[in-house]
Amino acid sequence: MENITGFPVTDKNYLKSRLFLVDEMRDLARKCSFIIESPRRFGKTSVIKEFIRQENAKDEKSKEFNILFFELEGEETVSKFCTKFFKELLNLYRIRKKIDEIGQFLGGSWNVFASRLKKIDALEVGLEIQEKTREYDFSKWKEKITPLITGLNSFDKRTVIVFDEFPDMLHNFKTKGMEPLDFKIVTDSLTGWLRSLRQVQDSECKYQFVLCGSINLRKTLEEIGISKRINDLESFVIPPIKSAEAKLLIESLAQESNIEIDPDGIQFMVSKITEGSPYYGQIMFKALKDTREKTFTSGMVKAIYDAMLRGGGHDLNHFHSRLVEYFSPLERECSNVVLKHLCHAAVPEKELYDLLLYDRCNYEEYQRVVNRLIYEGYLVRDIHNKSNLKFVSPMLKDWWAYKAGVK
Numbered sequence: 001m002e003n004i005t006g007f008p009v010t011d012k013n014y015l016k017s018r019l020f021l022v023d024e025m026r027d028l029a030r031k032c033s034f035i036i037e038s039p040r041r042f043g044k045t046s047v048i049k050e051f052i053r054q055e056n057a058k059d060e061k062s063k064e065f066n067i068l069f070f071e072l073e074g075e076e077t078v079s080k081f082c083t084k085f086f087k088e089l090l091n092l093y094r095i096r097k098k099i100d101e102i103g104q105f106l107g108g109s110w111n112v113f114a115s116r117l118k119k120i121d122a123l124e125v126g127l128e129i130q131e132k133t134r135e136y137d138f139s140k141w142k143e144k145i146t147p148l149i150t151g152l153n154s155f156d157k158r159t160v161i162v163f164d165e166f167p168d169m170l171h172n173f174k175t176k177g178m179e180p181l182d183f184k185i186v187t188d189s190l191t192g193w194l195r196s197l198r199q200v201q202d203s204e205c206k207y208q209f210v211l212c213g214s215i216n217l218r219k220t221l222e223e224i225g226i227s228k229r230i231n232d233l234e235s236f237v238i239p240p241i242k243s244a245e246a247k248l249l250i251e252s253l254a255q256e257s258n259i260e261i262d263p264d265g266i267q268f269m270v271s272k273i274t275e276g277s278p279y280y281g282q283i284m285f286k287a288l289k290d291t292r293e294k295t296f297t298s299g300m301v302k303a304i305y306d307a308m309l310r311g312g313g314h315d316l317n318h319f320h321s322r323l324v325e326y327f328s329p330l331e332r333e334c335s336n337v338v339l340k341h342l343c344h345a346a347v348p349e350k351e352l353y354d355l356l357l358y359d360r361c362n363y364e365e366y367q368r369v370v371n372r373l374i375y376e377g378y379l380v381r382d383i384h385n386k387s388n389l390k391f392v393s394p395m396l397k398d399w400w401a402y403k404a405g406v407k
């Protein structure tokens with residue numbers, strides 16, 4: 001498998017021990033809508049992309065799903081989101097030879113358009129769609145898109161509609177110019193509409209939604225008081241890697257690059273990335289590869305690791321830059337105190353607050369910071385030890401310890 005740091009991985013680059021996740025995702029997609037939940041860089045987009053790849057690799061008869069995948073990170077307005085959604089739905093109707101039906105859903109004025117769409121590529125009519133829908137507001141969009149979605153029940157195959165980076169899009173609504181009130185209204189009506197589409201589903205329903213993204217959707221909606229909009233969704237969790245997986249990852253990467261690492265060196269790497277995401281293994285391996293050496297003793301591995309953490313390359317710095325982006329100055333101050341303390345030892349959540357933070361922020365603010373640090377992939381509540389707060393992986397802990405001057 002190739003060494004990939006950051007982009008979604010599929011096929012032979014997908015760690016074999018994790019393929020069961022793709023099977024689990026397929027099983028879920030047969031029966032319900034769900035949210036893919038895990039911290040950032042744990043492999044959410046990868047599991048979706050590998051699921052799509054496996055589906056596309058089948059011959060037409062064995063294919064089970066139509067899959068619509070939307071990458072929403074850059075979407076800044078509801079109407080752009082709806083336009084994209086609408087176009088892809090029309091395209092699916094075209095591909096599945098159902099385009100003649102859209103007149104009945106969209107109104108007679110779309111009939112001529114539908115017959116043209118049959119003959120030419122969907123992309124070519126993009127401008128025409130834009131023109132025809134220019135005046136649409138959100139309720140008009142709902143009126144047009146809703147029947148196209150319920151109409152999916154007449155298709156032979158199930159349809160899976162994936163919104164990747166969905167909460168990032170909501171975040172854009174908030175930061176790219178809308179008033180806070182507007183943000184709440186827009187988010188409420190958008191998530192409310194999507195929920196109503198799920199509610200009409202019965203056992204015969206042939207479409208499901210999958211939501212995921214790098215900002216915690218549950219917390220985002222909780223904060224504006226509308227978490228009920230998604231409480232019907234099943235949760236699909238991408239777990240951290242176990243030590244056997246960490247070993248497999250390092251060995252598979254080493255094999256592909258003809259690199260030899262002595263057993264102690266491998267053990268050292270495994271100890272640093274276990275319980276984290278495969279991403280940490282990938283960036284650690286990349287640091288080795290970047291030296292252009294081909295054989296590594298454990299001493300070299302340790303020295304390279306040390307230099308990587310002290311140097312803080314791009315792959316680690318992006319962890320930090322997100323905190324700067326998403327935290328207010330007060331929250332950042334709290335997070336620095338929390339992280340620094342956890343470099344020394346894991347501690348119970350409440351104790352940490354009482355000890356160090358009670359005079360800086362209220363408990364709610366503290367919890368928001370902790371939850372964000374969990375979602376950003378820094379911390380976890382240790383299920384094996386009284387729910388203590390601790391760093392997700394030793395690697396991040398070491399990195400932060402250097403940064404905060406603890407080491």
Ligand SMILES: Nc1ncnc2c1ncn2[C@@H]1O[C@H](COP(=O)(O)OP(=O)(O)O)[C@@H](O)[C@H]1O
Pocket residue numbers: 004005006007008009013014015018038039040041042043044045046047214277278279282
């Ligand atoms: N199954 C996997 N096998 C190997 N590497 C993986 C796997 N899942 C994630 N990774 C590593 O993590 C990085 C981020 O994966 P991605 O799917 O984009 O995460 P997310 O969508 O959760 O942020 C990848 O570039 C890769 O380095």
Ligand SMILES: [Mg+2]
Pocket residue numbers: 044045046164213214
């Ligand atoms: Mg992703």
